[in-house]
Amino acid sequence: MKKIKEPKKARIGIYSAGLNTYWDQFAGLKDCLISYNRFIEKKLSDYGEVFNFGLVDTEVSGREAGEYFNRNNVDIVFSHAATYYTSSCVLPVHQICKAPAVILNLQPTPEMAYEKTGTDRWLAQCVGCPIPEISNAFNRSAIPFRVVNGLLGLPETPDFAMADEKTDDRPEAVKAWKEIEEWCMAAGVKRTLQHARFGFLGGYYSGMLDMYSDLTMLQAQTGLDVEILEMSDLDKYLKEVTDTDVKEMKERIGSFFEISGDSPSDPIAKKPTEEQLEWSARVAVAQEKMVRDRDLDSVSYYYHGREDHFEEVQSGFIVGFSLLNAAGIACSGEGDIKTALAMKIADICGKGGSFCEIVAADFNRNTMILGHDGPFHIAISKGKPILRGMGVYHGKRGSGVSVEAKVMPGPVTTLGVTQTVDGRLKFNISEGEAIDAPILLNGNTSTHIRFAEDPAEYMDKWFVESPTHHLALSVGHNKGLFLKVAELMDIPAKVF
Numbered sequence: 001m002k003k004i005k006e007p008k009k010a011r012i013g014i015y016s017a018g019l020n021t022y023w024d025q026f027a028g029l030k031d032c033l034i035s036y037n038r039f040i041e042k043k044l045s046d047y048g049e050v051f052n053f054g055l056v057d058t059e060v061s062g063r064e065a066g067e068y069f070n071r072n073n074v075d076i077v078f079s080h081a082a083t084y085y086t087s088s089c090v091l092p093v094h095q096i097c098k099a100p101a102v103i104l105n106l107q108p109t110p111e112m113a114y115e116k117t118g119t120d121r122w123l124a125q126c127v128g129c130p131i132p133e134i135s136n137a138f139n140r141s142a143i144p145f146r147v148v149n150g151l152l153g154l155p156e157t158p159d160f161a162m163a164d165e166k167t168d169d170r171p172e173a174v175k176a177w178k179e180i181e182e183w184c185m186a187a188g189v190k191r192t193l194q195h196a197r198f199g200f201l202g203g204y205y206s207g208m209l210d211m212y213s214d215l216t217m218l219q220a221q222t223g224l225d226v227e228i229l230e231m232s233d234l235d236k237y238l239k240e241v242t243d244t245d246v247k248e249m250k251e252r253i254g255s256f257f258e259i260s261g262d263s264p265s266d267p268i269a270k271k272p273t274e275e276q277l278e279w280s281a282r283v284a285v286a287q288e289k290m291v292r293d294r295d296l297d298s299v300s301y302y303y304h305g306r307e308d309h310f311e312e313v314q315s316g317f318i319v320g321f322s323l324l325n326a327a328g329i330a331c332s333g334e335g336d337i338k339t340a341l342a343m344k345i346a347d348i349c350g351k352g353g354s355f356c357e358i359v360a361a362d363f364n365r366n367t368m369i370l371g372h373d374g375p376f377h378i379a380i381s382k383g384k385p386i387l388r389g390m391g392v393y394h395g396k397r398g399s400g401v402s403v404e405a406k407v408m409p410g411p412v413t414t415l416g417v418t419q420t421v422d423g424r425l426k427f428n429i430s431e432g433e434a435i436d437a438p439i440l441l442n443g444n445t446s447t448h449i450r451f452a453e454d455p456a457e458y459m460d461k462w463f464v465e466s467p468t469h470h471l472a473l474s475v476g477h478n479k480g481l482f483l484k485v486a487e488l489m490d491i492p493a494k495v496f
Helices: 021-025 029-044 059-071 087-096 119-123 131-140 171-194 215-222 231-238 243-256 274-293 309-314 317-326 337-348 455-463 479-488
Strands: 010-017 048-056 076-081 101-107 145-151 197-202 225-229 298-302 330-332 352-362 367-372 386-390 400-404 410-419 425-435 445-451 471-475 493-495
Touching: 010 029, 010 059, 010 087, 010 171, 021 029, 029 048, 029 076, 029 171, 048 059, 048 087, 048 171, 059 087, 076 087, 076 131, 076 171, 087 131, 101 131, 101 171, 131 145, 145 171, 171 337, 171 479, 197 231, 197 337, 215 225, 215 337, 215 425, 231 274, 231 309, 243 274, 243 317, 274 317, 274 400, 298 317, 298 337, 317 330, 317 352, 317 400, 330 337, 330 352, 337 352, 337 410, 337 425, 337 471, 352 445, 352 455, 367 455, 400 445, 410 445, 410 479, 425 455, 425 479, 479 493
Parallel strands: 010 048, 010 076, 076 101, 101 145, 197 225, 197 298, 298 330, 425 493
Antiparallel strands: 352 367, 352 471, 367 445, 386 400, 410 425, 410 471, 425 445
């Protein structure tokens, strides 16, 4: 489904470091290193908007590079170790530009042609030589840094080389470029959140103390803006919905969902009535109008009325908010804006991000069952999600249409965002495997997840991290990616 708001691409800085003393001594060396620099620039352009300073080979050019990156408001700077260089060349770059620094220690060839390699060709290979010096200088200057080690990944050997430099299919190159892509993606997450508007509609589910958040704290630690929304705001858009809008939305709903019959096991889960589907479609149109008009990137919502019009409005929420999830607008129930943040991070990365909590443990299958009564992220569904009419929204007022689905089998990662006693956000991350196993036919999303430990041991580790009871479920093993997001956003993270 086309995203309503595309995530922002990272603004990526890149320079290659060298030593100007070498250029007059060894003909062709500088041009060779510049060709490596341009190769890296081209690869990085797949991940964001690239600002390439070129060669930093003196303290003066290092200062110029720092100012260049500041002028271009980069989110991250890759420092390519092209040959040996002194730490005094590159330290000014990062003293002036405070964007996160990632050092690229990417050797062009797996091994040198020892019998015919002279000093000039060797200098194009000794890229790991300066890294200890740089790490020492950065540490003593209190400059955080990260290092990606491996092979450069060239698709062919350049004329300058003596050895075979085609390494694009080598695991050391594949792994290195996966890390680089994740750093760029993490920088894109940070930039997107700094320009995001999170809607908070209604209020919290009363008594869910883990849900309550300091909205100023959220903006202070992530950069996102929180827009307080009232049910009357949504009702304004609802009054603008036409019959044509509803007809088109019902067609969209029919293409995305399977309309269920009565549940064979749960008497409150029935085939949706035409009236319920009509109302869900009408409310879904209003939800999308509100998101577009208010320029929202996310909506956290909950309303608990007393047989009033707004209770009727919220009865149609789940279908529309599930569609918005698929369109890149992270929507979380029960007012859980922290989990909306987790869902948004997963969605920016193209990994889904569905609203979940513990459904139960299955000790025979060695799984935890995770799910919720909505909203679901359709992009990670195994087949078409099912719509069921709910006679009762358990634990809430009213009735309506809910989504029943499970996540496609394969690797998954949970991302929970909680708040600690000192008022800091914290990520809780765990990887597992979604398996195809029976679920309840009760109008809720449910998926069996097999983690490394059995359910009791897994919960021993999970609960001690003081999580919220909701989390985002993403597809793929994304531990490394989410840890990079946490590092760039200066948010503590725990993997278990």
